Amino acid sequence: MTTTVPFVTCDLLDDHTDKDIQVLTPSLDGRFFKSYGARKIFSGQIVTVKCFEDNSRVKELLATDGTGKVLVVDGGASMRCALMGDMIAESAVKYHWDGVVIYGCIRDVDALAELDLGIHALAAIPQKSNRQGIGEVGVNLYFGGVTFQAGCYIYADNNGIIVSKQKLID
Template sequence: MTNTGFRIYTKFNRPSRSVVEGFRGIPVANIDDCMNRSACIDAKIRPLNKAPLLGTAFTVKARPGDNLLLYKAIEMAQTGDVVVVAVQGELSNAVTGQLMITRAKQRGIAGLVIDGAVRDSDAIKNMDIPVYAVGTTSNGPYKEGPGEINVPVALGGIVVNPGDILVGDADSVVVINPREAADIMERAKAVVAKELGIMKAIESNSWDISWVDKMLKEKGCEFIEAAWDDRGY
């Protein structure tokens, strides 16, 4: 179903907290490296504070500039849920601000990811609940609907399903299918360990990158023992 209806699904399958918590502290880049480097939402949806994001997707599909369904979602979402709001990237009206985000924090919500605008950015940047959005505006929202809760939504070039695991840091937010979580987690931890080893090699000036020249030659790159000069002298 592609049209925006007016319906709320009250239930969805959440992964266990132990599975979600297994991703805590793993950089988003390392996770995405294990997911064909294509599982992060678009960079236009950026973090508005420094709080790290980790939780389970609770999705909202709303009319651009309207937050009626978001109000309901904040009251429905459970501790550890991340409220994901799809409003088609619209920036004319903010769909949330300091008051609603404070309420979300009070209810144990683990963060908000919005492909639209928010307001009260000065307050948000000092909050310890993570908020990601495309931009900010002082224009307030409408409260008319329609909209849907707990359906698949598309934002930032990625489809997010209710119950997906979301991990976010200063770089981006990565979206993980819970059925693939165990495998991705183990591989991401291996990437972290590998990069720690590389960092130690860099610090000791022993990092071997001889593979770069080998790859360049294999791809047919020319190495010319002369200076480039098109001035004729």
């Protein structure tokens, strides 16, 4: 189990006014990021993947060591299929990922709520994605007014999501 130092994103912003911290817009075209995992506070170094309706790369990445990391997925805000369900999320827990942020959908909501994993996504849908091996890893992502770069740091709680180039907590 990965241990996240307790924090409040509001306080991180207040305490680090000298740093360039980006704040994810809470509503994107009327859609709001929701918390689905049992872990409500999570942070880590960003790993990025861009994929549209194909979770092949998500599955691959979450089956690698994720200690101290958060996977940020740009699924193009698709509402047609889920990019993560219970089996992939269980793999993320097994490999010590701190969290997953998906600009798209998840599924298996009740099972995800039991897992010690931070999960933020736009919505839930029962439809699984197609796996065709399509997706880009390590690319810069942009959604919600924030640029997500691999190697930067992300902090998420019930107040929202913030991103910094510098580590804000030890």
